[in-house]
Amino acid sequence: MPALERCFRYLVLGVVILPSLFAIPSADLSAGDRRRARQHRHVVCPLDLGLGTPPAACGAVAVPTVIPATIPTPAIPRVAAPEVVLLGYSVQGVPITMHVFGTQGRAALIFGAIHGSEPNSGHLARHLLDYLLEHPAAYANRRVAVIPVTNPDGLVRTRRLNEHQIDLNRNFPATNWKISKRGETFGGEKPASEPETQAIIKAVELLGPDRIVSIHAITKGRECNNYDGPGADLAEAMKLENGYRVAKTIGYPTPGSFGSWAGIDRQIPTITLELPVDLPGEECWKKHREALLAVIQFQPSKKQP
Numbered sequence: 435m436p437a438l439e440r441c442f443r444y445l446v447l448g449v450v451i452l453p454s455l456f457a458i459p460s461a462d463l464s465a466g467d468r469r470r471a472r473q474h475r476h477v478v479c480p481l482d483l484g485l486g487t488p489p490a491a492c493g494a495v496a497v498p499t500v501i502p503a504t505i506p507t508p509a510i511p512r513v514a515a516p517e518v519v520l521l522g523y524s525v526q527g528v529p530i531t532m533h534v535f536g537t538q539g540r541a542a543l544i545f546g547a548i549h550g551s552e553p554n555s556g557h558l559a560r561h562l563l564d565y566l567l568e569h570p571a572a573y574a575n576r577r578v579a580v581i582p583v584t585n586p587d588g589l590v591r592t593r594r595l596n597e598h599q600i601d602l603n604r605n606f607p608a609t610n611w612k613i614s615k616r617g618e619t620f621g622g623e624k625p626a627s628e629p630e631t632q633a634i635i636k637a638v639e640l641l642g643p644d645r646i647v648s649i650h651a652i653t654k655g656r657e658c659n660n661y662d663g664p665g666a667d668l669a670e671a672m673k674l675e676n677g678y679r680v681a682k683t684i685g686y687p688t689p690g691s692f693g694s695w696a697g698i699d700r701q702i703p704t705i706t707l708e709l710p711v712d713l714p715g716e717e718c719w720k721k722h723r724e725a726l727l728a729v730i731q732f733q734p735s736k737k738q739p
């Protein structure tokens with residue numbers, strides 16, 4: 435073999451093949467690494483549906499990443515990685531993960547996309563997750579957990595219901611749960627029958643949060659900070675930042691809803707943040723960043739159970 439060709443083969447082995455054998459799992463990357471990696475990896479993510487922003491840490495399955503050797507590594511300080519908790523799997527087997535930041539005090543729980551037809555709710559939660567990964571000061575002296583997508587199967591199809599045609603937000607074992615007709619608000623044959631519902635319940639039981647925001651979307655003009663249980667103060671704190679009205683009721687009964695179960699039955703301050711359904715994810719983040727950061731810093735005045 436000519437010397438030049440041998441040299442070329444060693445070059446290919448060293449620069450291309452060997453690094454790929456030692457691909458770095460995404461969970462071990464620093465924030466800077468992750469930012470660079472987005473440009474060089476394929477991520478199976480329900481939010482990656484031609485909706486714009488590239489996925490980062492949405493809790494879906496990430497294919498191991500190769501950082502090309504030719505990209506220089508600037509001196510970006512590592513930030514503390516969140517604790518990632520696998521809560522369960524959707525009907526279609528998509529992992530549902532919770533990202534927990536900080537260690538002090540009782541946690542805030544914030545989750546999106548329980549209705550797959552409201553993708554901007556997932557975008558907003560994922561934006562928050564990305565922000566927390568790079569801004570630890572946002573949760574200084576606090577604890578916060580984010581579940582970007584709670585209904586991944588519905589989100590893939592931009593459909594409200596899960597794969598069993600059940601409205602997860604009517605499937606919680608609240609005292610007001612009742613059997614209903616099949617349709618867009620069908621709450622299942624029995625409460626907590628769905629794996630996605632069970633995953634959210636598990637999150638609440640593991641964390642013991644003392645403030646919760648479930649992000650939804652609604653017809654434009656009806657956006658609000660809706661609260662259940664002792665959530666009025668938290669809703670007012672959000673209103674100061676996002677300008678949305680505070681609503682004690684959404685205007686119709688919601689038996690078996692998350693708010694009924696967590697807010698009314700368990701007396702955890704619970705907000706259903708209703709975004710305008712047509713507001714793009716980027717705009718939602720600009721509009722609601724401060725409100726969500728206020729939730730993280732908020733300390734409920736009442737003693738919670």
Ligand SMILES: [Zn+2]
Nearest residue numbers: 549552650651
């Ligand atoms: Zn909804």
